[in-house]
Amino acid sequence: MSQDLEQRKRGRPPSLAARAKALRAAHDILMNEGFGRLTIEAVAAKSGVSKPTIYRHWSNASELAMAALMIGYDGGETGGGGSLEDQLLAQMRSLVTAFATTRGRQIALTLAASDPESEMTKAFRNRVILSSRERGRELIEGAVNHGSMPAPEDIEVLLDMLYAPVFYRLLLGHLPLSLEFADSVVRAALAIMEVRQKG
Amino acid sequence: MSQDLEQRKRGRPPSLAARAKALRAAHDILMNEGFGRLTIEAVAAKSGVSKPTIYRHWSNASELAMAALMIGYDGGETGGGGSLEDQLLAQMRSLVTAFATTRGRQIALTLAASDPESEMTKAFRNRVILSSRERGRELIEGAVNHGSMPAPEDIEVLLDMLYAPVFYRLLLGHLPLSLEFADSVVRAALAIMEVRQKG
DNA sequence: TTCTATTTACGTTACGTATCGTAAATAAAT
DNA sequence: ATTTATTTACGATACGTAACGTAAATAGAA
Known part of the structure; x- marks a missing residue:
């Protein structure tokens, strides 16, 4: 063999x-x-x-x-090529797609709302929330090392600004979790980085 | 109440x-x-x-x-009245009836032949073999106390002679386990007692 | 290369118990 | 005497695993 x-x-x-x-x-x-x-x-x-x-x-x-x-959610890992923006957009869209349905959101809510120490809740937090954030970190650090963008002043803040709005809407459901929303969040976060670079 | x-x-x-x-x-x-x-x-x-x-x-x-x-076997307990012979006959017939069918004998064989320490085997021995023997002891001792027959020289030998043939046929199956056989065993055992009394 | 032996996974069936809602009883309150 | 509270059993359903025969694989022998 x-x-x-x-x-x-x-x-x-x-x-x-x-x-x-x-x-x-x-x-x-x-x-x-x-x-x-x-x-x-x-x-x-x-x-x-x-x-x-x-x-x-x-x-x-x-x-x-x-x-x-997780069947419908691949963590954005397929978006291997393209710019940082392309990759972040792909990941966000995948994330949103996984939970955008009514039932998907119900399930996510059930998970997130249950006993914080339950295996289910821990699994959700680790597998979805934290791993999404880590994937974003990898993408950003890859772009910085690649020279295609300057190092952000505080990557933790940047990551929070990327992912917090998505999970905020997912868990509260006060406004739709749409692909447009995902795109807006990514673009806004990157715009902040550009402003900081120029300022 | x-x-x-x-x-x-x-x-x-x-x-x-x-x-x-x-x-x-x-x-x-x-x-x-x-x-x-x-x-x-x-x-x-x-x-x-x-x-x-x-x-x-x-x-x-x-x-x-x-x-x-045990559904079909009541341990001869219904034979409350009558002589010792009547009571022993009733018990023996009940015992034989419970196991005389082909399937009944198969089951008893399965039980008796399995691991001697298994719960099943212990239960069979205790519930059927030993309890039948103890019931016989009660009947004989009752008759002695009642004055309707003299005390046997060795009640253990008498009990063995009553029950051993029945279980011997049950477990070996070499000859039929019939009601006539049950009657013969009881009468033979009692005859021994009478001979000893006269001798 | 083929055959046999061995290993590991699969499905079937059964085990024995947990949880929950409901039923059937008694005890206590009215 | 009636109503309410409490206790215990029942059935439904699910859990998680054991045991066994068979299938699908590799390893080794011939």
């Missing part, structure tokens, strides 16, 4: 097909019936994947729910 | 109907499908009694199987 391919473990490999079936079923239940109806038994029944197999991939229903929620 | 009636516990009483339904279903499964098919899930499905309720009455499938097996 070629040395640049990861050597496959002995024995029957885990089935990506089974995993995908379970995730799709979980996603369907989340979107169509709601968070409360997402149970291991329901996913097994709907997907045809056995409970032992589901438990081989995820520890509990919360983990599965989180993974299912 | 009358003081000679056991005061009923507070709260919802256990349901004798539920218990009876579960026992009947278990008995049907034992007789029609065999010991291996007797599972808590099968009994719940067949009887309509929930698994939690079944577990309130019996600790596991083995206990339930034993209880179901």
Whole structure:
């Protein structure tokens, strides 16, 4: 076997097909019936994947729910090319798309509003809020190192200004979380950087 | 409430109907499908009694199987009246009746042949073999105290001669376990007692 | 190269319990 | 005597795992 391919473990490999079936079923239940109806038994029944197999991939229903929620959200990682603005725009749009639906927002709210110490809440915060912010940091630091933009005076402030408005709307729901809104936030944040550079 | 009636516990009483339904279903499964098919899930499905309720009455499938097996066996306790011979005959017939069917014998064999330390085997030994023997002891001692027969020289030997042949045939199956056989054993044992009395 | 042995995953079925809403009982208050 | 409060059992549903037979893979022997 070629040395640049990861050597496959002995024995029957885990089935990506089974995993995908379970995730799709979980996603369907989340979107169509709601968070409360997402149970291991329901996913097994709907997907045809056995409970032992589901438990081989995820520890509990919360983990599965989180993974299912993430199906439509790739963290902007596909936006590898283009300028910093292009990349940030791609990430923001992906983020917004994942939660813009009514049900998506309900689920996110349920997650964020539950016990702060619950696995679900911690998973949401880590997987979505903090990881999005870290991805943004990577993009900005990459652009600075690349010489395509000057180092910001305070990158933490910049990151907060990028992501706070999106999660603010997501969690409060007082105004629509649209792609236009995502674009505006990115452009405004970058404009601040340009002003600072000129001033 | 009358003081000679056991005061009923507070709260919802256990349901004798539920218990009876579960026992009947278990008995049907034992007789029609065999010991291996007797599972808590099968009994719940067949009887309509929930698994939690079944577990309130019996600790596991083995206990339930034993209880179901005993449905047709009342330990000869109904033979309250009559002579010692009448009582022993009634008990022996009841015992034989419980195991005389092909399936009954298969089940008893399965029980007796399994791991000597298993709960099932212990339960069978205690509930059937030893308790039958103890019931016989009670009947004989009752008759002696009653003055209707003299004390046997060795009651343990007498009990063995009464019950060993029945269980011997039950467990080996080399000859039929019939009501006539039960009658013969009782009469032979009593005849020995009479001979000893005269000799 | 083919065959056999071994390892690991999958599905089936069962286990035994947790949680919750409801039912059936008694105890206490009115 | 009636109503309300409290206790305990029931059924529904879900959880998470055990055991087993089979499938899908690699490793080793021939």
